Amino acid sequence: MNTTADPRTVTAAAPELRRWTPPAVEVRRGGVVGAELAGFDVLAVPVAAGEGADAPLQPRPGAADAAVRYGIDLAAACAAEGSTGRTAQVTRLPVTAPAGSPRRLLVVGVGDSSPTALRRSGAALARAVASAPGDxxxxxxxxxxxxxxxxxxxxxxLASYAPPVSGRRAASAPEPRRLLLLGAVEAADVRHAEVSAGATVLTRDLAATPSNLKDPQWMTAQVREVAAGLRLKVEVREEDRLRREGFGGLLAVGAGSASSPALVQVGWTPRARPDAPHVVLVGKGITYDTGGLGIKPREGMVAMKTDMAGSAAVLAVVAAAARLKLPVKVTGLLALAENAFGADSYRPGDVVTHYGGRTTEVNNTDAEGRVVLGDALAYADAVLRPDVLVDVATLTGAATLGLGKRHAALYSADADLVAQLEAAADASGERVWHMPLVEDYAASLDSDVADARQVTTTPGHGGGSIVAALFLRPFTGGRRWAHLDIAGTGRADGPEHEVVKGATGYGARLLLEWLETSVAPGTAPGAR
Incomplete structure (x- = not known):
């Protein structure tokens, strides 16, 4: 990734970042016995718990052969070391490695060998070998x-991932290891996994980049760089054009910053499918959020470099769709701005005119995400005319209060679309919870001076995530639409399974899975 930003908007002390390089994944047909494994440090084999309380541990492919190779009684060794075969349990067995064999033998519990269990077991293996990196x-x-x-x-x-580092830490970063998959493994499935994991990695990298490097112009440069390698079409609306075309939401939010806002459009169109269904993905891209004149407390600003995680996920999904050559047209809209404060900052009480003419009475300058999304959604509806429209945004703290940090809030009135996204969530491991669009709450956004208030001003009203979704809905023009509030899932306080601390990259695999399994096979969502 290019880490050179516009010198007009970046401090002189901005660091150079070293970004993580993923392990190289290789496939080799054949089992453990007789395999040439010289140079590898670790051999990991799967085991599972037997059915019933007293059932013996069940070796899975390669485990019995590993026992032969190392000359051990596998069941006895596992029992002695407390290996039960439960999902994601990694146990090192004491062995003397014969010549040409890895010195460490690990047994990894795979539970029921479901995709979820295998994803978690893969993550556990990565963490188990992280302290002593090797092949x-x-x-x-x-x-x-x-x-x-x-x-x-x-x-x-994904569990091997490390965020961008600078200075002495960058110089001492470990080199990437190799991962060799033995047995009946299809190389095409491995490459697919590398693309989907790569989408999450790109999202994480962009979200984790410090905001003294990252502003709307820097993000625009990243889009151009990613697009150039894949021949994706890019269109950028910078400040002057935004003003001419009436994108008042983006202009209002970005007014207080030295870095001007932008709306970036990036698209993948399959040449072989001119009639392919068209999906538009809209991402919130607030490259730093101080809260504006309604300034956040210091603690609330610490993680705000990740407030553009939705736009990062959108870019990553469009790029992954191109890499996989999905037979679906995908357009990404990145609504980019920095919510700072200054002489030109937008104020509580202002009325903003969005693209298309809808107006908003501003009540809280720290509820800026919905203001920029309103412009992008209205543009998508009026100009791009998609079959289905999905936005993804780190939008409300209320979503985190209600659902915690493991489920994104999913809003949609379309039962089929909800079912598709829920299925994609189950398959990808990026969980969602369908939330109601409570019609009775819509009146709390009524305004005396504009088409709507930005937030409810009713004391103790609650339901902030629902109200935000209701605010966005009119901008979609009645199209099939889903809103993903990822304020909780976009950031993590610590590692869990394939999720890492900090920017999680949430949404990239979920949306890619949905595009591939629900849209690309021909189940076109259909026009309104």
């Missing part, structure tokens, strides 16, 4: 099918 050979993907292979590789790659 890993494994049979965990042997014979588990396409979904299992993809899940395992995703888990391993």
């Amino acid at each position: 890993v050979a494994t049979t965990l993907a042997d014979g588990v099918g396409a979904a299992g292979t993809r899940a395992f590789v995703e888990g391993f790659l």
Whole structure:
């Protein structure tokens, strides 16, 4: 990734960042016995718990052969070390490695060998070998099918991830390891997993970049760089054009910053499918959020470099759709601005005119995400005319209060679209919870001076995430639409399974899975 930003908007002390390089994944047909494993530091094999309380541990592909190779009684060794075969349990067995064999033998519990179990087991293996980096050979993907292979590789790659670093830490960053998959594994499934995991990695990298490097112009440069390698079409609306065309929401939010706002459009169109269904993805891209004149407390600003995670996910999904050559037209809209404060900042009480003419009475300058999304959604409806419209945004703290940090809030009145996204969430491991669009709450956005208030001013009203979704709905023009509030899932306080601390990259795999399984096969969402 290019880390050179516009010198007019970046401090002189801005660091150079070193970004993580993923492990190289190789496939080799054949089992453990007789395999040439010289140079590998770790051999990992799967085991599972037997059915019933007293049932013996069940070796999975490669485990029994590993026992032969190392000359051990596998059941006895596992019992002695407390290995039960439960999902994501990694146990090192004491062995003396014969010549040409890895010095460490690990057994990894895979539970029921479902994709979820394999994703978590892959993540656990990655963390188990992180303290002593080395090359890993494994049979965990042997014979588990396409979904299992993809899940395992995703888990391993994503849990191996490290955020961008600078200074002395960058100089001492470990070199990437190799991951060798032994057995009946299809290379195409591995490459697919690398693309889907790569989408999450790109999202994480962009969201984790410090905001003294990252502003709307920097994000625009990243879009151009990603698009150039894939021949994606890019169109950028900068401040002058935004003003001419009436994008008042973006202009209002970005007015207080030295960095001007932008609306970036990036698209993938399959050449072989001119009649392909058209999906538009809209991402909130607030590159830093101080709260504006309604300034946040210091603690509330610490994670705000990730307030553009929705736009990062949108870019990553469009790029991944191109890499996989999905037979669906995907357009991404990145609504980019920095919510700072200054002499030109928008104020509580202002009335903003959005693209298309809808007006908003501003009540809270820290509810800026919905203001920029309103412009982008209205443009998507009026100009791009998609079959289905999905926005993704770190939008409300209320979503986190209601659902915590493991489920994104999903809003849509379209039952089929909800079912598709829920299925994609189950398959990808990026969980959602369908929330109601409570019609009785819509009146709380009534305004005396504009088409709507930005937030409710009714004391103790609650339901802030629902109200935000209701605010966005009119901008969609009645099209099939879903809103993902990822304020909780976009950031993590600590690692869990394939999720890492900090920017999680949430949304990229979920949306990619949905495009591939629900839209691309021909189940076109249909026009309004």
